[in-house]
Amino acid sequence: MVRVAAPRSLAAVLLAACFGLAIPSGAPPARAQGEEALPQEHWSFSGPFGAFDMAAVQRGFQIYSEVCSNCHSMKQLQYRNLTAVGFTSDQVKAIAASVQVPLGVNDQGEPILGPGTPASTFRSPFPNEQAARAANNGALPPDLSVIVKAREGGPNYVYGILTGYTDPPAGVQMQPGMNYNKYFPGHQIAMPKPLSEGQITYADGTPNTLEQEAHDMVTFLTWAGSPEMVVRKQTGIRIVLFLLLMTGLTYGVKRKVWAQAH
Amino acid sequence: MAGLYKSEYKNPVVNWIDTRLPIFTMMGREYGTFPTPKNFNYFWNFGALAMITLAIMLATGIFLAMNYQPNTQMAFDSVERIMRDVNYGWLMRYVHMNGASMFFAVVYIHIFRGLYYGSYKYPRELLWMIGVVLLLLMMATAFMGYVLPWGQMSYWAATVITNLFSALPWVGHAVVTWLWGGFSVENPTLNRFYSLHYLLPFLIVGVAFLHVWALHITGSNNPLGIEPKGPQDTLPFHPYYTIKDSVGLCVYLIVFAILVFFAPNYLGHPDNYIPANPLATPAEIVPEWYFLPYYAILRSVPNKLGGVTLMFGSLLVLFVLPWLDTSPVRSCRFRPIYRQVIWLLVVAVIVLGFVGSHRPEGIWVVLGRVCTAYYFLHFLVILPVLGKLEKPLPLPESISRPVLPGGGGPIPSAATAKPMEKP
Amino acid sequence: MAEVAAAQTVAQHGQPPIVSKRDFLKLLTGSGAIIGTGALVWPFIDYMNPSKDVLALSSVEVDLTPIPAGQGITVSWRGKPVFVRHRTPEEVKKSQDTRVSDLLDPAPDSARVKPGHAPWVVVIGICTHLGCIPLGNKPTDPRGDYGGWFCPCHGSQYDTAGRVRRGPAPANLELPTYAFESDTKVKIG
Structure with missing residues (x-):
């Protein structure tokens, strides 16, 4: 029965087509010609069972505090969030208290700074966008809270930026104050090389190569952008298993019910 | 004077209510014993799936609104706060965000089913037209919802789509200013989009009710495209189709769950995690996947008004589809030529989707124009002409006596000369 | 079915x-x-339960050093005013000597403070009558006949331990959960 069989394969074709349509908008489009392909790192958090390497997240936070936070804010995070990556509440209190954050105004109406609490937002290096631009040659260091979600290529792209600084190839005319980065679109980036070999002294004795530092930093930033990721995936596995079971059961009932159809 | 309804329910409480408001009788008649053609395939799941998706979108949306702030200064942060601090906020947001994609996927398959099996033909023209209204309402709702997170894509989508109306002759700019409530997309725009994004779904519920009502007047179409001849051709909706819909629902929810829990941002654009910046347009702006074909049609015409007209025309042509198709046969199964031609339409729409996601350069411009031309050719020329020229295959006598398996069985002679019965 | x-x-x-x-x-x-x-x-x-950021603000720490004896401050805790009152030795003595049986809502002074911190009274500053905020924290406020707080809405009067002494209020001012982290620091919540 050729005619009747058609719609079944047709369903598959159409579904495939529908999801095929999604590819151009979802998957990273081919990078423009002449641009370096992004590094393909192995991440602790990738895959449906992946979870954050919390030691790496903590090391990444150390890098953020020592290096990145001098220019980049993380306005979506509060110090209390750090308890989720393995810091004790006393450690979090100490971390928060070690930075000066805005505490509103004093009785004279002047803005005041004071030690942070776990409920304080991560300290912003600049009070506003104008101040940030003025201090950075007119460039605005982006907020890093969701940077991994906000870039095509996600963790691999951020890792590429952190490790992609080289000398400009011969013949490339650099704009004043710009730096050459092989993964940055257009290659000229305002941010100077942020990390280098041996720059960070890890308390746990992890080797401080540039790759290790960048890897830890990206793990931290990915956690910062999607702190719900591990819970989300674990919930998802339970729900999908449950739905598979329910599919089997309902299909069984359906077969039995339809067996009686005249 | 109106009398009480004579309810047949035995349970005294149910009977008491049903006597005064026969809602149990109505539900029983419309969803319990409702005679439904017995030969549905799984394509007939998608109406129910759309209904359930609408319910999911309403539930998650109403809860998201409890924490969302429709203010340009706070909108982006409030969405992040929902995802980080509100209990199960990430779940609500990701279900709502991906639910839009799932809703369109379901509805597009539902529409394809209508096209393939001729569900828009007599006597279901109005049912079909109400469906097109639903699609338009969905598109408006989805667009305004996409603006709410106030990321870069939200902002520029709002700017570009509202600017479509500037193509209107004479009044264009006044209309756009009116839409914005200002001289650019700003806080008043976000506020009204939020208000309308909350309102329109309830309108969709109302129109969906009309859609189902109209469906229950004409009864469902079926893969053979012939009307049931009697009780031997139908089954009660419950339990036969409730359970069949449940199977489809489970499979559907698996796809939905995989998207939400393992790749929640797969269908989204990374730029929408950059807060809106009215002073810088992203390097590439693309709509969500479900708008890509329309976007491609829009760009396939170098003239601004022409592009906008074609884009809206591609939707409006669906309203007159029942009268464009001149074939007396509904189902593609019995239309040997149209069965091939309809796949060309599907391919054209999918290619338009790809065209919409690429910059209008080189081959993409050509492809966009060819497919746009085919889209309109299909509806405005091929359908009316083919209906006259095509010789349909013999229709089966009834649903219970289809053409025999193997294709070689004898065909009852009475069926050959009866393409589509009109009572 | x-x-x-x-x-x-x-x-x-x-x-x-x-x-x-x-x-x-x-x-x-x-x-x-x-x-x-x-x-x-x-x-x-x-x-719909309180979100994490709301819960994070559900406890506040109060530094007691700037509060001179005889005065109090109001701090906001979970959106409600909390009175922190530094009582003078005379006020403490007077409150401790009050006969419990004379009270509208009997409670000894010791039940209103933490042991070893008798000068410090920490109460939720909401009148138990109809929810107004009593006066008495500022030196210029009326404090009523018992030297504590005076509710301007319907005239309820509280003593320095926050116990209701006169007026329509049915109960003493409520005590929040709090603890002394040190002699000069209180954590409310």
Whole structure:
């Protein structure tokens, strides 16, 4: 029965087509010609069972505090969030208290700074966008809270930026104050090389190569952008298993019910 | 004077209510014993799936609104706060965000089913037209919802789509200013989009009710495209189709769950995690996947008004589809030529989707124009002409006596000369 | 409904009503659907509970050093005013000497303060009558006849331990959960 069989394969074709349509908008489009392909790192958090390497997240936070936070804010995070990556509440209190954050105004109406609490937002290096631009040659260091979600290529792209600084190839005319980065679109980036070999002294004795530092930093930033990721995936596995079971059961009932159809 | 309804329910409480408001009788008649053609395939799941998706979108949306702030200064942060601090906020947001994609996927398959099996033909023209209204309402709702997170894509989508109306002759700019409530997309725009994004779904519920009502007047179409001849051709909706819909629902929810829990941002654009910046347009702006074909049609015409007209025309042509198709046969199964031609339409729409996601350069411009031309050719020329020229295959006598398996069985002679019965 | 319809179908076809695999399967599927739907409800309920950022602000630490004896301050805790009052030795003595049986809502002074911190009274500053905020923290405020707080709405009067002494209020000012982290620091909540 050729005619009747058609719609079944047709369903598959159409579904495939529908999801095929999604590819151009979802998957990273081919990078423009002449641009370096992004590094393909192995991440602790990738895959449906992946979870954050919390030691790496903590090391990444150390890098953020020592290096990145001098220019980049993380306005979506509060110090209390750090308890989720393995810091004790006393450690979090100490971390928060070690930075000066805005505490509103004093009785004279002047803005005041004071030690942070776990409920304080991560300290912003600049009070506003104008101040940030003025201090950075007119460039605005982006907020890093969701940077991994906000870039095509996600963790691999951020890792590429952190490790992609080289000398400009011969013949490339650099704009004043710009730096050459092989993964940055257009290659000229305002941010100077942020990390280098041996720059960070890890308390746990992890080797401080540039790759290790960048890897830890990206793990931290990915956690910062999607702190719900591990819970989300674990919930998802339970729900999908449950739905598979329910599919089997309902299909069984359906077969039995339809067996009686005249 | 109106009398009480004579309810047949035995349970005294149910009977008491049903006597005064026969809602149990109505539900029983419309969803319990409702005679439904017995030969549905799984394509007939998608109406129910759309209904359930609408319910999911309403539930998650109403809860998201409890924490969302429709203010340009706070909108982006409030969405992040929902995802980080509100209990199960990430779940609500990701279900709502991906639910839009799932809703369109379901509805597009539902529409394809209508096209393939001729569900828009007599006597279901109005049912079909109400469906097109639903699609338009969905598109408006989805667009305004996409603006709410106030990321870069939200902002520029709002700017570009509202600017479509500037193509209107004479009044264009006044209309756009009116839409914005200002001289650019700003806080008043976000506020009204939020208000309308909350309102329109309830309108969709109302129109969906009309859609189902109209469906229950004409009864469902079926893969053979012939009307049931009697009780031997139908089954009660419950339990036969409730359970069949449940199977489809489970499979559907698996796809939905995989998207939400393992790749929640797969269908989204990374730029929408950059807060809106009215002073810088992203390097590439693309709509969500479900708008890509329309976007491609829009760009396939170098003239601004022409592009906008074609884009809206591609939707409006669906309203007159029942009268464009001149074939007396509904189902593609019995239309040997149209069965091939309809796949060309599907391919054209999918290619338009790809065209919409690429910059209008080189081959993409050509492809966009060819497919746009085919889209309109299909509806405005091929359908009316083919209906006259095509010789349909013999229709089966009834649903219970289809053409025999193997294709070689004898065909009852009475069926050959009866393409589509009109009572 | 499902069972009825199924039974009818079986009856029409004249099959014997046996407890078949299908009934068990239906039971299992039905319970699965109920469990699934039930599990769906919880995220919606929990969504409306206080969120993490709200909970993070649910305790405040108060530095006591700037409060001179005889004065109090108001701090905001969970959106409510909390009075922190530094009582003078005379006020403490007077409050301790009050006969409990004379009170409208009997409570000894020792039950209103933390042991070893008798000068410090920490109460929720909401009148137990109809929810107004009593006066008395600022030196210029009226404090009523008992030297504590005076509610301007309907004239309830509280003593320095926050116990109601006169007026329509039915109970003493409520005590928040709090603890001394050191002699000069109180954590409320």
